[in-house]
Amino acid sequence: MYEAAIRKPLVTGDKSISDVSNDICRPIENKPTKMWWLGFTISFICLTIFVISIGWTVWEGIGTWGVNKTVMWGWDITNFVFWVGIGHAGTLISAILLLFRQKWRMSINRSAEAMTIFAVICAAMFPLFHMGRVWLGYWPLPLPNAYGSLWVNFNSPLLWDVFAISTYFSVSLLFWYLGLIPDIATVRDRATSKMRKFWYGFFSMGWNGSARNWHRYEIVALILAGVSTPLVLSVHTIVSMDFATSVEPGWHTTIFPPYFVAGAIFSGFGMVLTLLVIARSVLNLQDYITIGHLEAMTKVVMLTGSMVGLAYLTEFFIAAYSGVEYEQYAFLNRAFGPYSWAYWTMMSCNLFAPQVFWFKWARTTPWFIFIMSIIVNIGMWFERFVIIVTSLHRDYLTSSWAMYSATIVEVAIFVGTMGLFFTCFFLFSKFLPVINMAEVKSIIKSRE
Amino acid sequence: MGHHYITEVKNEKFVFTKRSRMIVGGVFILGLILTFIGMGQVKNQDHPADAEHTALVVDAPQHEGGAAAAEEATDAGHGEEHAEHSTGMKRIWANFLLNSYYFMLFAVGALFFMAVNYAANAGWATLLKRIMEAMSSYLPIGIITIGIVIYFGRDYLYHWIEYLEKGLKPEDTGFDKILDDKDWFLNKGWFLFGVPAIMLVWWLFRFILGKLSTNEDANGGTTYFYKSIRFSAAFIVIFAFSFSILSWLVMMSIDPHWYSTIYSVYNFAVAFVTTLSVIGLFTLWLKSKGYMEIVSDEVIHDIGKFMFAFSIFWGYIFISQFLLIWYANIPEEVVYFDARLNPHYKMLFRTNILMCFFAPFLILMMRNAKRNPKVMLIAALIILCGHWLDLYLMIMPGVLHDESGFGLLEFGMTIAFAGFFIYWVLHALSRKNLYAINHPYILESVNHDVGV
Numbered sequence: 060m061y062e063a064a065i066r067k068p069l070v071t072g073d074k075s076i077s078d079v080s081n082d083i084c085r086p087i088e089n090k091p092t093k094m095w096w097l098g099f100t101i102s103f104i105c106l107t108i109f110v111i112s113i114g115w116t117v118w119e120g121i122g123t124w125g126v127n128k129t130v131m132w133g134w135d136i137t138n139f140v141f142w143v144g145i146g147h148a149g150t151l152i153s154a155i156l157l158l159f160r161q162k163w164r165m166s167i168n169r170s171a172e173a174m175t176i177f178a179v180i181c182a183a184m185f186p187l188f189h190m191g192r193v194w195l196g197y198w199p200l201p202l203p204n205a206y207g208s209l210w211v212n213f214n215s216p217l218l219w220d221v222f223a224i225s226t227y228f229s230v231s232l233l234f235w236y237l238g239l240i241p242d243i244a245t246v247r248d249r250a251t252s253k254m255r256k257f258w259y260g261f262f263s264m265g266w267n268g269s270a271r272n273w274h275r276y277e278i279v280a281l282i283l284a285g286v287s288t289p290l291v292l293s294v295h296t297i298v299s300m301d302f303a304t305s306v307e308p309g310w311h312t313t314i315f316p317p318y319f320v321a322g323a324i325f326s327g328f329g330m331v332l333t334l335l336v337i338a339r340s341v342l343n344l345q346d347y348i349t350i351g352h353l354e355a356m357t358k359v360v361m362l363t364g365s366m367v368g369l370a371y372l373t374e375f376f377i378a379a380y381s382g383v384e385y386e387q388y389a390f391l392n393r394a395f396g397p398y399s400w401a402y403w404t405m406m407s408c409n410l411f412a413p414q415v416f417w418f419k420w421a422r423t424t425p426w427f428i429f430i431m432s433i434i435v436n437i438g439m440w441f442e443r444f445v446i447i448v449t450s451l452h453r454d455y456l457t458s459s460w461a462m463y464s465a466t467i468v469e470v471a472i473f474v475g476t477m478g479l480f481f482t483c484f485f486l487f488s489k490f491l492p493v494i495n496m497a498e499v500k501s502i503i504k505s506r507e
Numbered sequence: 508m509g510h511h512y513i514t515e516v517k518n519e520k521f522v523f524t525k526r527s528r529m530i531v532g533g534v535f536i537l538g539l540i541l542t543f544i545g546m547g548q549v550k551n552q553d554h555p556a557d558a559e560h561t562a563l564v565v566d567a568p569q570h571e572g573g574a575a576a577a578e579e580a581t582d583a584g585h586g587e588e589h590a591e592h593s594t595g596m597k598r599i600w601a602n603f604l605l606n607s608y609y610f611m612l613f614a615v616g617a618l619f620f621m622a623v624n625y626a627a628n629a630g631w632a633t634l635l636k637r638i639m640e641a642m643s644s645y646l647p648i649g650i651i652t653i654g655i656v657i658y659f660g661r662d663y664l665y666h667w668i669e670y671l672e673k674g675l676k677p678e679d680t681g682f683d684k685i686l687d688d689k690d691w692f693l694n695k696g697w698f699l700f701g702v703p704a705i706m707l708v709w710w711l712f713r714f715i716l717g718k719l720s721t722n723e724d725a726n727g728g729t730t731y732f733y734k735s736i737r738f739s740a741a742f743i744v745i746f747a748f749s750f751s752i753l754s755w756l757v758m759m760s761i762d763p764h765w766y767s768t769i770y771s772v773y774n775f776a777v778a779f780v781t782t783l784s785v786i787g788l789f790t791l792w793l794k795s796k797g798y799m800e801i802v803s804d805e806v807i808h809d810i811g812k813f814m815f816a817f818s819i820f821w822g823y824i825f826i827s828q829f830l831l832i833w834y835a836n837i838p839e840e841v842v843y844f845d846a847r848l849n850p851h852y853k854m855l856f857r858t859n860i861l862m863c864f865f866a867p868f869l870i871l872m873m874r875n876a877k878r879n880p881k882v883m884l885i886a887a888l889i890i891l892c893g894h895w896l897d898l899y900l901m902i903m904p905g906v907l908h909d910e911s912g913f914g915l916l917e918f919g920m921t922i923a924f925a926g927f928f929i930y931w932v933l934h935a936l937s938r939k940n941l942y943a944i945n946h947p948y949i950l951e952s953v954n955h956d957v958g959v
Contacts, residue, residue: 061512061954063630065729065947158812160958292823304834311835314768316827369747373768380692380755381766382685383839417740 069163070503072346079347079500083492084246086342091489094341102481109475112468113188121191123468130451130463135185136301138473140443141326142182142480143224143298144319147291148327149175150231153238154287163355165498166347170338171331172235173491177483178330179228181476186220188472216300223297227290234283240266241276241497295323302446308389309450312377318370322439325363325409328356329435334484336429338493347494354422360435361416367442368410385455393449397462401445408438512954518944519798523937531933535926541919549595549916592663594910600660601906602917605898606924607656608757609781611649611706612774613928616782617642618713619746622739625732630951631809634802636943638789640720641935642782643713645928650706653757657702664906667693667763685764693760702756705749712742720943727945750775761905765843769828776824780817780863781894783810784887789932791880791887798941804878805955811877812957814867814890822864847900851909859900862893895921 074082091099116123126133149171156164187196199221201211211218244266247259266272299319302310332353339348378390393402412434415421421431453460487493617639624632632639661668667686671694675682686693715738723731751771759770767773787810793799832840847856866889876882903911942949 060956060958061951063948063951066628158816296823296827300831303831306835306837311831311837312768313770313828313831314772315831317769317772317824365744365747369751370768372748373751373771376755377766377768380689381839382688382764 067351069166069349069351070347070499071349074346074503076500076503079496079503080245080249082344082347083494083496083499084249086488087246087490087492088249088251092341095485095489099482099485102478102485105474105478106482107478108471109478112471112475113184115468116188116472117193121189123466125464125466125469127461127463129459129461130448132447132451133463134444134465134469134473135189137440137443137447138476139182139185140298140447141440142178142185142476144295144323144326144439144443145330146175146178146182146227146231146327147295147320147323148331149173149178149235150227150287150291151324151327152331153234154284155291157284158288161355162502163352165502166344166349166352166494167331167335167356168498169235169238169491169495170334170487170493171327172231172238173484173487173493174330174334175231175327176228176235177480177487179224179231180483181480183224183228184472184476184479186217216297216304219297220301223294227294230283230287230290234280234287237276237279237283238495238498239491240264241268241272242492242495244268245496246492291324292320295319302450307450307454308383308385309393309446312374314370314373318367318374321363321366321370322409322442325360325367325413326435326439328360328363329432329439332356332360332428332432333436336425336432338488340425342488342493344494347499350423350425353425353428354419357416357422357428357431360431361413364409364413364435371406371410388453389450392453393445396449396453398445398449398452401441402449405438405441405445408434409442412438512950513801514950516801516942516944516949516953519941521793521798521933521937521941523933527933528930531926531930533926535923535930538919538921538923538926541915542923543919545914545916545919546595546599548914549598549912550593551595594907597663597906598911599916600656600663601902601911602920603652603660604656604664604757605895605902606920607649607652609895609898610645610924610928611653612778613782613785614643614645614649615706615709615746615750616778617786618646618709618716619743619779620782620786621716622712622742622746625736625739626743628736628948630948631806631955633946633948633952634799634806634942635786635790635810635952636720636946637936637939637941638786638793638932640717640939641932642785642789644717644935645931646706646710646713648927648931650703650710653706654703657698657757661698664902665698665760665763667760668695668698671695689763692755693763698756698760702753705753708745708749709742712738712745716742721939723945724940724943729947731945732947750778758901761902762843762846765840767828767832767840767843769824773821773824773828776817776821777894777897780814780821781891783813783817784890786810787814787883787887788891789936791884793941794880801942801953803953803955805957806952807880807883808874808877808957809955811871811883811886814886815871815877818864818867818871818890822860822868825860825864846904846908849909851911852900852904855896855900859893859896862889863897866890866893 070079072078086095124133124135126135149168152164152171153168156168187193190196190198199211199218204210240263243259244263247256247263250256250259296316296319299315303312303315305311335348335356336353339345375390375394378386381387393399412431415431421427448463452463620632621636621639621643623629624636656664667689670683670686671690673681675687677684677687716735719731719735719738723735754771754774758774759766787807790799790802790807790810794802829844832844846852867886870882870886870889871877876886899911899917
């Protein structure tokens with residue numbers, strides 16, 4: 060495709076095709092570094108915390124959490140929405156940016172897709188264990204059973220969630236694995252030990268790089284991209300409907316679907332930046348994940364952050380405009396009530412902080428981007444907390460008003476899912492190529 | 508890789524021939540004539556449906572604070588007002604608002620799309636930049652027509668203005684707590700100064716971007732390009748906020764008791780998809796006249812993709828609003844759809860969804876459809892008619908209740924506006940070269956390839 064002279068190269072450092080293979084396979088083929096072991100150990104400890112705290116919850120029951128009759132959703136659903144949101148960047152990068160022909164996505168789509176899968180796994184934990192009796196976790200599935208022909212409530216958005224998220228997970232996993240096949244084959248072909256040859260050979264499904272292979276591969280990739288595109292919108296739309304179909308003040312608002320999607324992309328890019336700013340320096344990938352990539356991502360963060368901010372202000376405005384006292388109170392209570400600290404944390408992290416990316420320096424300084432990405436993650440966690448807790452704790456019936464604070468078990472479960480997420484990510488970065496070699500090879504300058 | 512790229516663009520100049528001027532001007536005049544005939548037909552339109560109307564209002568849910576929704580029914584001055592603002596006059600003004608808003612959306616939509624292309628560093632649509640510029644040059648006319656609506660037509664269209672002028676106290680009959688509480692926003696200050704101010708700011712950005720474009724043509728270099736990116740980014744932010752406010756003031760306040768947070772996004776969806784369709788139509792027309800040979804199927808294909816994608820986006824926003832309101836079934840909110848799903852509007856409501864979502868979705872799905880000028884033409888026309896109807900359904904039930912109709916007035920006024928818009932845009936197009944030849948991405952657009 061023709062490119063204007065003013066466009067900058069996407070991969071720097073005059074890489075040849077073999078450089079790409081060598082650079083990206085290095086972490087897989089060598090012993091892990093000390094940094095890797097350090098990170099992995101910390102993550103693994105957190106994962107252990109997850110297992111213990113979840114075990115305790117299942118053993119003792121949901122009573123170990125701080126949720127009560129009024130605030131029946133607390134950290135659990137906050138975390139659920141938080142993790143589902145994180146997952147969105149992967150699909151956006153591989154499907155929507157593909158449609159928009161944004162070639163810079165090629166260096167980051169692999170890790171973003173991996174992140175999606177791990178995040179969705181983390182997310183699924185919360186509704187599953189919130190059921191209390193996790194061994195009945197198959198009940199939301201529309202299986203033939205003794206309670207009627209199909210004993211699930213199709214009118215419930217919670218059930219829509221089950222379908223939306225399981226579809227999202229399966230398609231993301233397929234898409235991710237499909238993209239990996241040619242790269243796994245590359246690792247297989249370079250393997251020196253029998254074990255490696257066997258396992259990478261097994262997972263590369265006999266890929267031989269023939270024209271026929273590529274032809275099939277490209278058709279399937281395009282179809283999966285087409286299937287994933289509506290998923291980017293549908294998953295968080297349906298998550299938003301868990302709230303918006305209700306008549307709860309602060310929840311029932313028509314802007315929720317697009318606003319949740321924008322927020323999800325915002326938080327997803329926040330997490331991608333957190334991971335990639337570290338990964339590029341630990342794994343020495345600065346020529347592949349360049350400052351240009353970081354800059355493009357910060358622009359997406361700024362855009363989606365502003366969209367979320369516009370939605371906050373729209374909600375606030377319409378609450379005032381509506382003339383509905385309950386709605387007005389819900390928003391005043393958010394901003395000036397007992398949870399106002401959470402509200403203002405959310406506002407400053409999501410609406411105000413990303414505005415620094417108007418300055419080029421902020422967009423091109425990795426350590427600063429890293430800090431900002433953490434701020435975005437914090438802000439988006441608080442957004443869900445604000446929506447869930449402030450709306451529930453004071454609604455129509457004043458006699459039921461209550462406060463909510465998390466117990467140590469809930470905190471431990473959240474920290475634990477962080478452990479689950481990062482453990483998976485560290486294992487991924489050790490055993491699989493974090494950058495799509497096959498695609499990156501198609502955009503390096505030396506090819507032309 | 509053995510691909511031959513075009514490395515030079517020969518500029519063209521569009522000539523707005525006398526014949527074309529006659530035809531487009533003729534359409535405008537025909538529209539005017541039809542409008543006047545139509546006005547004559549409806550001017551004395553009585554309101555025979557008064558009984559029905561009252562029934563509808565009684566059906567409408569009671570707001571807290573009592574009198575709210577039934578305000579008109581219980582209003583003592585009900586009869587006199589109707590005599591003052593006959594249904595016919597309301598219908599004329601409602602149509603004028605519809606068309607003023609509709610065509611203004613193309614102008615600001617084109618400006619927005621141009622800004623998006625700059626901010627996103629997109630190159631593919633560079634060849635069409637002059638079409639976008641010409642379309643956005645209609646903005647001052649949009650300001651004037653909407654200005655006429657809010658200064659002269661407001662009493663006919665926005666019953667909250669009439670209400671505020673009465674200055675009722677809580678103890679008076681007909682007092683409406685909800686409207687009274689809204690006077691911090693629904694007041695003359697915001698309405699009469701806010702709306703024009705917002706649009707003047709847009710026009711200011713149009714002016715600056717236009718100036719940069721002219722200078723780029725004359726002097727070349729990338730300075731103007733980078734400056735344009737900055738102004739475009741600023742415009743996008745300002746547009747997002749100001750367009751929301753404008754849509755609340757001009758459109759949502761027609762049903763002043765009702766509210767929906769997604770309303771501004773809905774209006775944006777309408778603006779974007781119709782703008783892309785109009786850009787597509789102008790491009791196809793110019794190509795059929797022998798201009799823009801260099802604009803390949805690839806570029807047309809991408810416009811088709813945008814029309815397809817944003818028709819789906821509109822469907823998504825539509826269902827977000829409809830489903831959530833329908834599901835929660837809160838009286839204050841369902842009243843909006845209640846008024847649109849009654850026997851008078853039900854068929855139009857369904858047609859609207861068919862034309863704005865299902866038709867473009869099915870027609871434009873195939874790759875070849877987006878590369879076929881005839882199919883594109885049909886799809887664009889369906890989208891444009893569909894969204895005209897969309898606006899019709901946003902305005903008429905609130906202003907005319909069940910007394911709206913389709914007649915020479917509706918048809919003629921739209922034709923007149925369309926004729927004027929096309930004349931204005933083609934005239935603007937003929938004043939500059941057809942291509943922004945010094946734009947750094949012009950060759951990307953020339954050699955564009957959609958890939959798959």
